[in-house]
Structures are given as structure tokens and as C-alpha cells.
Amino acid sequence: SDTVAIDRSTVSSAVEASGIGNGGNVEVNTRSLSLTNGTVLSSSTNGQGNAGGVRVDASDTVAIDRSTVSSAVEASGIGNGGNVDVNTRSLSLTNGAALSSSTSGQGNAGRIAVVSSQAVFLNNSSISTAVNSTATANQPATIEIATNQLALENHASITANTIGNGPAGNISLNADQVRIGSSSEISAATGGGAGGSIRVTANSFTASSGGKLVTTTSGSSDAGNISLLVRKDITLTGVGSGLFANTSPNSSGNGGSIFIDPLSVTIQDGAGIAVNSAGEGAGGDIKIIADTLTLNERAFISAETASNQGGNITLNVRDLLLMRHNSLISATAGTEGAGGDGGNITINARFIVGVPKENSDITANAFQGRGGNITITTNGIFGLAFRNQLTPLSDITASSQFGLDGTFTLNTPGIDPTSGLNELPEALVDAEGLVGRDACAVKQDKIAGGSSFIITGRGGLPPNPNEPLTPTAGMVEWASRDRGTPIPPVVVRDRPITNNSQTSTNIAIQQAQGWVMSADGTVILTAQAPTVTPQSPGLSHPGCHLPSGK
Known part of the structure; x- marks a missing residue:
């Protein structure tokens, strides 16, 4: 049939209390149900035999x-x-609707499997497996x-719980987008x-307005683990929203672990x-493995215990860890009057930024x-500072009120200042070859042909990049005549030739x-340099002397 609509009715298959044998299946095949x-x-099944499937x-x-829709x-x-x-294009459960599988007797609860090509929507409804208090089971019932798209709203839930003698089931969700809001939850409790x-x-994964993933234990067994394999972004916003693998008061089991690895994690508003x-x-x-991790407005990452060893927190952030407005990363252990060592916090991030x-x-x-150990490896940490005790400022602390303090280690990867430099040629410049030995030789009617050689003194670049810059030394001007008096031009002319019968030898040109x-x-x-005393002997130019008194 194209459409099957059932209202106020029951379709069931059962093994009754006195029955022996397996129950039959309940099957519906249609376009819309x-x-x-x-x-x-x-x-x-209430007798001796397995229940059928739905x-x-x-x-x-x-x-x-x-x-x-149930199996029990x-x-x-x-x-x-x-x-x-359930196999369909779109599945919706509303107003207290339920898909369930449970056991209260001697046997395992069945599996729940939903394949929906477009969307699964739960509003004030549930999908659940349960091992109840009177049950004895040896296999978990999975979901x-x-x-x-998977969306849970208005106190909706997906749960795999056990309070009896048997393991809780595992929950596996595979979707493009997962949204959990309005105090809805996905949980596995024991x-x-x-x-x-x-x-x-x-x-992408979003939990808001009290939406959460939870694994917990209230007994002697350990709580289960949470793994979020999200390719793009995880957003947790609102008080009560988040990821929690906790243990309840009076329990003796250990808390579960949480692993996430998206590109971006944003935790905010409590x-x-x-x-x-x-x-x-x-x-x-x-x-947590991510490119960026942002904690804002009382956001927290916590591995705390009341009296035992605190859990460990490892944050591998490729780019930026940002902490704003009373955010907290804590691996604190114990309460007043109770023991327990603080857990360890390891942070690897390119930059860690807060506001003091x-x-x-x-x-x-x-x-x-x-106190636990805090190890941070970063290129730069800004706005947070290590202190022995918590203050109203942004702190990093690893202390113990009555025991030994923990340690804080900050590792800053070394930056080689010589990396990226080009190797210079080893051949030195011949300074004497660049500067003429006779600086006063006349060329093109000018001394030294109008060229100049300037000494600026010491300073400039250090001998190698690992050393600090050398301050520039003071410069002393060359001695020069008063600029207010015009300097006559240098005239170069041929000596007149005269017939002097008394001169018997030619004068050599020098x-x-x-x-x-x-x-x-x-x-x-002149052919001979006059003997004068320079005003600044240490800076006089060789071979060029100022005349005395000028």
C-alpha cells in the first residue's frame, strides 16, 4: 500500500508466559507509515523463547x-x-513517541537500527535500549x-541504559549534521x-540550550567513553550543554574518557x-585535537574528582587556544577534607591567548x-600567568592546599635566527683596490676626478644574527675650511714655454x-707636500693637507 495509517491500535507478536518457542516478526512495507x-x-517474550523482530x-x-514501536x-x-x-527517507517521532528495546528477564535486549536517507527528527520523544533491574544479560543492546540530519528537541533522548546485571548498549550515530537542543540528550548510563x-x-555537531552527550555510572562499573569524530566544527553553547562522562555520588566506578578531533571547537555561555x-x-x-579551540563566557573543560586521582586533559591545538570571560581548564582533585592528586594538563598550541x-x-x-602537572608547549602565551594560588586575574596554577604543589613547565620551541639566511661569499673586498692611492690626483680638471670616500664609523649589522646590534659610534666631521668663504676654483694650465738661453737643462714634469x-x-x-700640522691628526686625509691658518 502507498500509505499505512494506524490510529489507537496494537499490532503485536508475543510468546506468552506459558509459551515455549520463538515469537514471530512484525513487518510493515509501504511508501508512508x-x-x-x-x-x-x-x-x-514472556515465556521460553526469543521474541520476534519489528x-x-x-x-x-x-x-x-x-x-x-518496541521489542521486549x-x-x-x-x-x-x-x-x-526502520528504513525510510524521513523519520519523525513526536509527542512522547518511542522506539524501544528492553529486557527485564533472562536474555539480551534486541538492537535498534535506523537508516534514513534524509532526516531523523525527535521532539519530546525517545529511542532507547534498556537492561532493567530484574534482568540478566550478557550482550549489550546497541543503537x-x-x-x-539528526535533530533532537524539547527533552528528546537517545539512550542505552542498564541498571541490571548486564552491560549497557553502545550508541553509534553517523550523520552529516547533528543538532541536540532544548535539554535533549544522548546517553549511555550504567x-x-x-x-x-x-x-x-x-x-558538524551542535549542542545548545542544555543539549548534551552523557555517559555515567552510579555503581561499581566504569562509565563509558564518548568519541566525536567530527570533520568540521563542534559548537557547545548554553548552561548544561556539552559532553559529559561522569560518575555519580556514592559510586565507585571510574569516569569515562572523551575524544574529539574537529577543525574547530567553540564552547561558550556555560x-x-x-x-x-x-x-x-x-x-x-x-x-582534543583541533585547529582552533575557543572557550568563552564561563566555558569549561574539566577532569575533576571528589576524592580520587584527577583525570588528565590533553589539548593539541594547531593554531589558537583562546580563553575569555571566566573560562576554565581544570584537572583538580579532592574537596576539603578529602584526598586525591590533581590530574595532568598537557597543552600544545601555537598561541594561547587570554585577557588578564x-x-x-x-x-x-x-x-x-x-597538585597536578601542567605542561604547555607554545610559541607564545598572552594574558595568562603562572601563580602559586588562584587570583581574580587569569591564572595558571598547580598547587595543593595541604599537600605538595604540582609543577608548571613552559616549552617555547626555539627559533633559529640564522634560518633562511643566504650564505655570503668568503672572498673579501680589496678596499685598497677600490680607493685610489693618490686621492689628490687631478682628473677632468678636478682633484680625484670628483670622487669621494666617506667613513661613517662603526655600527650597523652585528657580526652574526645571534648577537645584538652594535650601537652606532659617534661620527667626527672632516676638517674643512669655512663654508662662508667662497673656495676659488682649482686652475690647471700648461706652464708657458720660454726661451731662456741661460737654462741648460729641461725641468722634469712631476x-x-x-x-x-x-x-x-x-x-x-706643488711638487712637494708642505709640512703642516693638521687640526685633526686622527682623521686627516693622506696626501691632502689644509694650508696652515686656513
């Missing part, structure tokens, strides 16, 4: 409103529950959802057997990530135990070695 007003599709195949939509092992049943399978884990694979232990067990570990007066802290403190100035200001080149 609508279940309304308390309708039930179910399979169960299967829905709808090529277009499945809409379940105030109705239930009842309290007196001896056998396993059947699986619940598997594959879709394009009060008896091992806690279940939650694994989300998506392109949201957080925590592996806290409120009982006797140790806190779990948190590991905004009271954003990184702490690994303890009360009676030893290179000028000096010059003198006549009374009328004419400069006359």
Missing part, C-alpha cells in the same frame, strides 16, 4: 506520534528480544542511526554492568566538556593530595704632491 494516538507495534520499510516517510523480554521471559529496524559508549561521526568523578572513582581523560582581568584559569590543584694658496686665493699645485 503513520502511527498515532497510542498505537503500538511490538514483539515480546521491521518497518517505508520509501518516503515514517511518522510516529504518541505511539510506540518480559520479567518472566527466558530468551532474547528481537531487533527493531545505530545513519542519516543526513548502575550495574559496564557502561556503554557513544560514538558520533559527522561533519557549556563544557567534563569527565568528573563525584564518587570514589578516578576521573576520566579528555583529549577576565579570570580565565588553567588549574591542576589539589586539597590534601599532590705629479703634484700638494697645493698651496696664493695671496689672491689662487690654488697652486
